[in-house]
Ligand code: K7E
């Protein structure tokens with residue numbers, strides 16, 4: 001353990017001092033003129049007047065919420081929470097018949113996950129506003145969200161992986177989204193003793209092809225790697241386009257008490273993968289087909305999600321494909337790896353390291369050319385640290401994790417242990433400024449800060465510990481984000497706000513890139529759901545055996561039909577609810593008494609289906625859950641449930 005990491009008292013001191021500052025600032029009594037001035041200045045910088053729009057969208061991962069909240073910056077207002085990997089009853093996500101398939105995996109229906117890294121699609125290294133991808137960490141998956149409707153359109157499972165953490169970072173033109181496995185496991189997974197970790201466990205780095213026109217994902221190939229933990233990634237750009245960089249820790253290949261056993265080596269590695277070389281090897285038939293079952297869920301015709309299962313992947317190994325991967329020695333159990341806007345500099349955050357190393361891509365390629373190798377590890381050449389280093393940021397603080405970049409040649413690194421953001425010059429690693437955060441921040445985000453053209457201006461620090469920052473809420477305090485002004489030489493704290501779930505990474509996008517492309521409704525005429533009911537006249541109830549299909553419409557402020565009889569206990573009742581509205585911002589909801597499912601929230605022009613198996617005799621009201629008009633409370637109906645075998649004939653009211 002390095003002496004730096006041990007110096008916890010520093011943390012405590014910082015935290016204590018920071019806490020004192022907070023008390024002073026928040027009770028507002030001992031304000032000097034200077035403090036008041038600064039606060040007013042900060043307030044004016046984040047104040048977005050009612051009715052005015054913010055400058056940026058921020059897609060902030062929900063962490064263990066499994067979803068993707070969208071905030072606006074600089075105000076910090078929460079715009080929306082996009083359901084992704086977790087069932088979301090408010091929107092019927094993962095409950096309605098049309099969306100259930102999105103949560104299918106080879107393990108079955110998985111209603112939750114841990115989402116860490118949103119990543120915007122890029123064209124020529126610049127966020128293009130088409131899609132945002134996000135990873136599922138636990139049951140390995142990558143989701144694609146469409147930025148015109150902010151809905152999850154696709155979820156692809158990543159087979160031969162366990163803990164999809166270094167994901168889903170995209171290449172410069174979104175040729176690929178990458179997905180490295182955090183946990184090494186036997187590949188293919190099998191009944192193997194954990195004591196055989198060193199011999200039998202491997203990692204995989206997956207390259208997911210993204211279709212240029214549709215965004216549709218498919219697994220191009222997987223690279224088999226030594227059994228380390230592959231933690232974070234970022235793709236090259238500009239000169240380093242064609243490469244992707246993955247940090248790894250546990251080069252010790254420990255399988256127990258990693259806290260100690262994986263902290264032995266002075267340096268671990270960044271794996272630099274030449275994916276263009278990998279493409280050549282695959283084209284030359286050097287890959288093997290590894291039988292692999294994985295789910296691929298896509299929203300298609302009729303806004304309905306369907307699952308297909310993949311059956312194999314192309315697997316390449318470093319031995320079969322010389323030149324596909326090199327190791328860059330990097331101190332010490334590195335976490336984040338980040339590529340600066342020029343594409344020349346690659347920095348890494350060693351959780352236990354006393355410096356932030358900045359590697360040079362030009363030096364790296366020269367070292368590969370000259371074979372300046374330290375040795376090889378599991379067949380992968382290890383480049384000499386000194387040969388590839390551009391510079392080291394000295395005494396940056398404690399526990400460097402993640403770096404983002406501005407548009408002026410500076411890097412900003414989050415220091416988890418010392419709870420601060422440190423600003424440094426990329427060209428020579430000089431520390432320029434530092435600012436405390438509250439507390440223990442993980443990722444930071446600058447809009448465009450991992451692209452070729454950062455918008456700069458703001459930095460969002462995402463904090464793990466919130467204690468004493470807000471009114472207390474029992475043992476659990478939400479995580480928080482802090483907005484920092486980076487437009488001047490000195491960073492300035494502007495605002496902080498609690499977040500939904502645990503924010504890990506985030507992506508910021510200039511609002512004007514997508515603001516005017518937002519879908520306002522779905523054209524009813526184009527509704528391709530087989531159970532769509534496009535006018536009240538078509539509304540009907542149809543029994544087939546013990547299945548009952550209710551073709552129902554909604555428009556302000558009634559359902560058609562709204563009185564239904566002839567249902568019996570144990571029937572499978574499908575409410576196919578079509579919202580006939582064609583106006584913006586007029587969803588209707590649907591819920592029925594005693595249903596052991598969720599509500600539906602139906603967008604204008606859309607059809608959603610709720611399944612209900614009535615278990616009790618009686619009259620069951622249903623109603624619209626979304627306050628849609630002055631007569632929203634009148635938007636209700638009844639469904640009569642009779643005993644099994646004794647129901648009257650199906651009957652319902654019609655629009656006549
Ligand atoms: Cu650092 Cu999962 Cu990217 Cu959290 S990770 S902080």
Ligand code: CUA
Nearest residue numbers: 624626628632
């Ligand atoms: Cu429809 Cu409330």
